[in-house]
Amino acid sequence: MEKDLVEYIAKSLVDDPSGVDVNMIVGEKSTILELKVSPDDIGKVIGKQGRIAKAIRTILSASATKSGKRIVLEILD
Amino acid sequence: MIKEFEGRNEQEAIDRAVEELNLKREDFNVEILDAGSKWGLFKKSSVKIRIHVNEPNIDASHKPARDEFEKKVTEYVKTILSKMGYPAEVHIAYRRDNKIGLTIISDHSGIIIGKKGKNLDALQLLVNVYAGLLDDSKRVIIDAENYRIRHEEHLIKTAYKSAEYVKKYKRSKLLEPMNPFERRLIHTALNDIIDVETKSEGEGLYKQIRISYKGGGRRQ
Numbered sequence: 001m002e003k004d005l006v007e008y009i010a011k012s013l014v015d016d017p018s019g020v021d022v023n024m025i026v027g028e029k030s031t032i033l034e035l036k037v038s039p040d041d042i043g044k045v046i047g048k049q050g051r052i053a054k055a056i057r058t059i060l061s062a063s064a065t066k067s068g069k070r071i072v073l074e075i076l077d
Numbered sequence: 078m079i080k081e082f083e084g085r086n087e088q089e090a091i092d093r094a095v096e097e098l099n100l101k102r103e104d105f106n107v108e109i110l111d112a113g114s115k116w117g118l119f120k121k122s123s124v125k126i127r128i129h130v131n132e133p134n135i136d137a138s139h140k141p142a143r144d145e146f147e148k149k150v151t152e153y154v155k156t157i158l159s160k161m162g163y164p165a166e167v168h169i170a171y172r173r174d175n176k177i178g179l180t181i182i183s184d185h186s187g188i189i190i191g192k193k194g195k196n197l198d199a200l201q202l203l204v205n206v207y208a209g210l211l212d213d214s215k216r217v218i219i220d221a222e223n224y225r226i227r228h229e230e231h232l233i234k235t236a237y238k239s240a241e242y243v244k245k246y247k248r249s250k251l252l253e254p255m256n257p258f259e260r261r262l263i264h265t266a267l268n269d270i271i272d273v274e275t276k277s278e279g280e281g282l283y284k285q286i287r288i289s290y291k292g293g294g295r296r297q
Contacts, residue, residue, distance in 0.1 A: 005160040012153065012207050033283075046263035052206060058199035062188055 002063055002071055006033050009056055021071035030070035033060075043077055078130040079233065080269055081110065083123050090126045092266065098130065105130040119280060129239075140169045146212050147177060153207055154179060154219065175214055179204075181221040188238055190224050199255075229262060236263045239288050240273050249289035252279070260286055 003024045011017040014070030024031060037045055046053045057073050062070040080098065084090030087109065095102060111125035121297045127226055142148040150168045159183065165183030172178070181189055190197045201219040208217050218225070230256075239250045252263070263286055267275050272292035277284040 001160075005157065008156060008160055009203060014202075047206070051202065055199035055202045057163070058118075058195055059161065059203065060155070062191060062196040062199075065188060066162050
C-alpha cells in the first residue's frame with residue numbers, strides 16, 4: 001500500500017526513522033498522504049531543488065496507476 | 078562507439094579505420110555515408126564511411142551479492158518495488174569501477190521503466206541517495222529489459238540523423254530537453270563529425286542541445 005511505501009522510503013533516507021509519520025486522508029477520487037519527519041531531516045526527504053521529493057512523487061504515481069487512483073504527497077514542516 | 082572515416086574508396090576508408098582504431102575488421106560494422114561524387118572529372122572522389130564498433134557484451138550471468146552493501150541495495154530496490162505493487166527480481170548485472178549495475182526482472186517492466194524512463198530514473202535516484210548513506214564512493218545503475226542501452230543507442234542514432242540534416246540544409250537544429258548524462262553522450266558522439274558543432278541551451282538540469290553548421294566551404 002502507498003502509505004507503507006512512503007513510510008519505507010522516508011525511513012530509509014532520514015537520520016531519525018522514529019520521527020517519520022505518514023497520515024493518510026482518503027478522498028473520493030484522490031488520496032492525500034501527509035509525510036512528517038524530524039525537523040532536521042526535512043532536507044533529506046526534499047533534496048536539492050526538490051529532487052528527492054519529486055522522485056518519491058514519481059514512484060508514488062507509478063504505484064497508484066495500477067489502481068487508477070490519484071495520490072498526492074504533502075511534506076509537512 | 079561510432080566514428081567516421083574517409084578514403085578514396087570503401088576499402089581504403091575501412092583500412093584507415095582498422096589502423097587508427099587498432100581493431101580487427103570483424104569488430105565493427107560499416108555504414109557507407111557518401112559514396113563519392115560520380116560527376117566532376119577533376120574532383121578527387123572520396124568515400125565516407127561510418128564505423129559502428131561492437132561493444133563487448135556485458136556479462137549476462139547474474140552475480141550473487143558479495144558484500145553487505147550489495148545485499149542491502151538489491152534488497153532495497155526489491156522492497157520498494159513490492160510495496161509499489163510490482164513484485165520483481167533484482168539481480169546484479171555487472172560491476173565496473175565504483176559502479177554496480179542492477180537489473181530488474183518483472184512482468185511489469187513497462188510501468189517500472191515509465192514514460193521516457195521516468196520511473197526508472199526516480200527509482201535510481203532514491204537508491205543512490207540510500208546507497209550514499211551506506212558507502213558514498215559507490216554508484217548504482219538500475220536497468221530493466223536493457224532499457225538504458227537501447228535508449229542510449231536511440232539517442233545517438235537521432236543525434237546522427239539530426240547532424241546529417243544540419244549538414245545538408247546548413248541550418249541549426251534544437252534537440253529535445255535532456256539530462257546531463259544524455260547530453261554528454263550526444264556531445265561526444267557528434268564531436269568527431271566535421272562541419273557541425275553542439276552547444277547546450279537553457280537553464281536547469283534539463284537543457285537542450287543545439288546542433289549547428291560550422292562548415293566554411295560554400296560548395297563541397
